[in-house]
Amino acid sequence: MTSDTGTKAPRRKNMRAEEREKLIVTEAVRFFAESGFEGQTRELAKRMGVSHAVIYRHFESKDALIERVYDHVYLKRWNPEWESLVLERNRTLRERLTQFYVEYAERVFDYDWVRIFVSSGLKSYGLTERYLDIVRNKIIEPAAMELRRERGEVNPSAPPGSDELELFWGLHGAVFYIAIRKFVYNMPIEIDVEEAVRATVSNFFDGALDGRSKR
Amino acid sequence: MTSDTGTKAPRRKNMRAEEREKLIVTEAVRFFAESGFEGQTRELAKRMGVSHAVIYRHFESKDALIERVYDHVYLKRWNPEWESLVLERNRTLRERLTQFYVEYAERVFDYDWVRIFVSSGLKSYGLTERYLDIVRNKIIEPAAMELRRERGEVNPSAPPGSDELELFWGLHGAVFYIAIRKFVYNMPIEIDVEEAVRATVSNFFDGALDGRSKR
DNA sequence: TAGATAAGTTACCAAACGGTCACTTTTGCA
DNA sequence: TGCAAAAGTGACCGTTTGGTAACTTATCTA
Numbered sequence: 213m214t215s216d217t218g219t220k221a222p223r224r225k226n227m228r229a230e231e232r233e234k235l236i237v238t239e240a241v242r243f244f245a246e247s248g249f250e251g252q253t254r255e256l257a258k259r260m261g262v263s264h265a266v267i268y269r270h271f272e273s274k275d276a277l278i279e280r281v282y283d284h285v286y287l288k289r290w291n292p293e294w295e296s297l298v299l300e301r302n303r304t305l306r307e308r309l310t311q312f313y314v315e316y317a318e319r320v321f322d323y324d325w326v327r328i329f330v331s332s333g334l335k336s337y338g339l340t341e342r343y344l345d346i347v348r349n350k351i352i353e354p355a356a357m358e359l360r361r362e363r364g365e366v367n368p369s370a371p372p373g374s375d376e377l378e379l380f381w382g383l384h385g386a387v388f389y390i391a392i393r394k395f396v397y398n399m400p401i402e403i404d405v406e407e408a409v410r411a412t413v414s415n416f417f418d419g420a421l422d423g424r425s426k427r
Numbered sequence: 428m429t430s431d432t433g434t435k436a437p438r439r440k441n442m443r444a445e446e447r448e449k450l451i452v453t454e455a456v457r458f459f460a461e462s463g464f465e466g467q468t469r470e471l472a473k474r475m476g477v478s479h480a481v482i483y484r485h486f487e488s489k490d491a492l493i494e495r496v497y498d499h500v501y502l503k504r505w506n507p508e509w510e511s512l513v514l515e516r517n518r519t520l521r522e523r524l525t526q527f528y529v530e531y532a533e534r535v536f537d538y539d540w541v542r543i544f545v546s547s548g549l550k551s552y553g554l555t556e557r558y559l560d561i562v563r564n565k566i567i568e569p570a571a572m573e574l575r576r577e578r579g580e581v582n583p584s585a586p587p588g589s590d591e592l593e594l595f596w597g598l599h600g601a602v603f604y605i606a607i608r609k610f611v612y613n614m615p616i617e618i619d620v621e622e623a624v625r626a627t628v629s630n631f632f633d634g635a636l637d638g639r640s641k642r
Numbered sequence: 643t644a645g646a647t648a649a650g651t652t653a654c655c656a657a658a659c660g661g662t663c664a665c666t667t668t669t670g671c672a
Numbered sequence: 673t674g675c676a677a678a679a680g681t682g683a684c685c686g687t688t689t690g691g692t693a694a695c696t697t698a699t700c701t702a
Contacts, residue, residue, distance in 0.1 A: 333613070334545065379635060381604070386601040398551050402589045411593055411594065415631070420579075421578070421632050425547070
């Protein structure tokens, strides 16, 4: 009826390949997050109101689609600036890590990401391993070295020991567990997520016995 | 061919119902831990060297079997003594929680338990929720109250605030994440698990800035 | 040792599943 | 406006899957 002069009128019945692919991936992310990778393509297609053959027009196989889902979920959410953030020596390590984990949580703590991450961990396509390699190389190890420095320990560039790494994996775990509780275990998290993250980092540095560790 | 009029041949060919059921459950625990609950009953049966119809002679349905797997994995591993352990006021809270988490890890941190726990969390049959209710009621909340006491805070029996609970969920997460890394993410954990648990609890109380937080 | 009963097997079913293909409809463009 | 290419459809295929039933074999007991 109205002119389709550049307005957003959904005039078209058929989508263009590119657009459809994007829509499929977007929809698949949510779908696989909910039902795991065993979820059927027919179900997924039904959600988009098309027949499941459409999926196979745009993707070679279900596995190929899953591959794309991985891409979309993981890779796009890593902020390279974090890598230098950890090394900003004009601020305390505590400040840096607080900022990192607050931002990290903001980007990564959502239903789709967390569930797909854990799901694929169980399936072990080797993807979580690769992701956690990044976390170790770019965050955990640098943080361990920075802590050593901040503590004023006389130490050359010897690589961090496994106990030093473990310390920061502990922090990482404590923070990430917030997300697991919320999105995997489905526990109601009363407290605001950012506040919880801040408190966790804070306690990591102060210790629980240090009087009030939060606000 | 020649008769294997077995001198050494396995005498009994048929198992008795009770024994077989146990064997199926045991085998199913490992099997579902590996392949998730979508794993096929035929595969499972093949592992035991029987046809898959055997499973359905002993269990009404696959779901019924899964139910039994839950029982076997979860419920049998909670040690009621832990509940009083947290309250032993003749020892520091730190000592109590160290002992608790060391013992907890010993019982619970194995391939089958951790993977089935996480798997069923994703599927949300409501089982993980029930389990974590126990953890909260018997460990997290009491610990929060004990800490309040230990800090010498003047406080009646007012229920712990969500920030106080969050603190101990953080500890719990840090500890449990060790298991997740090992059994879900498949990361090589170089450090001894018990040592890692001790270090985590230790750091929880001391804070990272407190010089050496580990031995 | 006979025969009842329990344990196990083979063959089968119906639904679900990933994937394909011939066909129809929509859409861009000469 | 006509038509070829692109997008979408429905019917179909072969395999997998949970589950069943009729049969065979092992085991217990009178």
